[in-house]
Amino acid sequence: MSVTGHAAPVASPTAKTLAALSxxxxxxxxxxxxxxLAPDVVFHSPMTTRLWFxxxxxxxxLHRDIFAVLDNVVTIEPLAVGDTGAFSFRARVRGVELEAMNLVRCNEEGQIVEFKVFIRPLPGLATLFAALPPRVSARRRGRLTGVLVATVARPLAFVVRTADRFAPAFL
Structure with a gap:
C-alpha cells in the first residue's frame, strides 16, 4: 500500500542559515x-561604504554591540534563493523605531560570507548612528575615541529626528 502526497520541501543551507540568523x-x-559565520565573513556597514568588518x-x-543597542527585535519571514537570502526586521534604538533588511550571501556549507544591512527611516538610522558607532569605537579604539564619536553623532541624530517631525507638514 502506498501513500501519495506532497513531500515536505527540503530547506536549502541558505534557508536554514537565515532561519537561525533570524x-x-x-x-x-x-x-x-x-x-x-564563515571565517572570512565581511559585514558591510549600513551607515557608510567606507567601513566594513x-x-x-x-x-x-559587532553583533554583541548591535544587540546591546537594539530593543524589541521582531523579524519577518526570510526568503532564500540560491546562495543569497534576506529578511527584514523591526526594532527600537533609544526609543526610536527602525526597519531593516538583512541581505546575506552564504557559501556551500551555509555559512555567511557576506552581510549587508539596509535601514530606514532616516530618524531610526540616525539614532542608531548615535548609539552604535560610539560603542564600537570605544571597543576598538578606546573609551576616549568612543566619547569623541558620540559627541559628533548625537547632534546629527537630534537634527534628523527633529526635521522628521516638522518636514512632513511642509510637503
Missing amino acids: AAGESGDADAVAEL EGKQEVTA
Whole structure:
C-alpha cells in the first residue's frame, strides 16, 4: 500500500542559515550568530561604504554591540534563493523605531560570507548612528575615541529626528 502526497520541501543551507540568523536576532544571541559565520565573513556597514568588518571574531563582536543597542527585535519571514537570502526586521534604538533588511550571501556549507544591512527611516538610522558607532569605537579604539564619536553623532541624530517631525507638514 502506498501513500501519495506532497513531500515536505527540503530547506536549502541558505534557508536554514537565515532561519537561525533570524532567531538569533530576535533573542539577541551573538554566539548563535557566530556559529553561522564563515571565517572570512565581511559585514558591510549600513551607515557608510567606507567601513566594513572582516572576520568571524570581529563580526561577532559587532553583533554583541548591535544587540546591546537594539530593543524589541521582531523579524519577518526570510526568503532564500540560491546562495543569497534576506529578511527584514523591526526594532527600537533609544526609543526610536527602525526597519531593516538583512541581505546575506552564504557559501556551500551555509555559512555567511557576506552581510549587508539596509535601514530606514532616516530618524531610526540616525539614532542608531548615535548609539552604535560610539560603542564600537570605544571597543576598538578606546573609551576616549568612543566619547569623541558620540559627541559628533548625537547632534546629527537630534537634527534628523527633529526635521522628521516638522518636514512632513511642509510637503
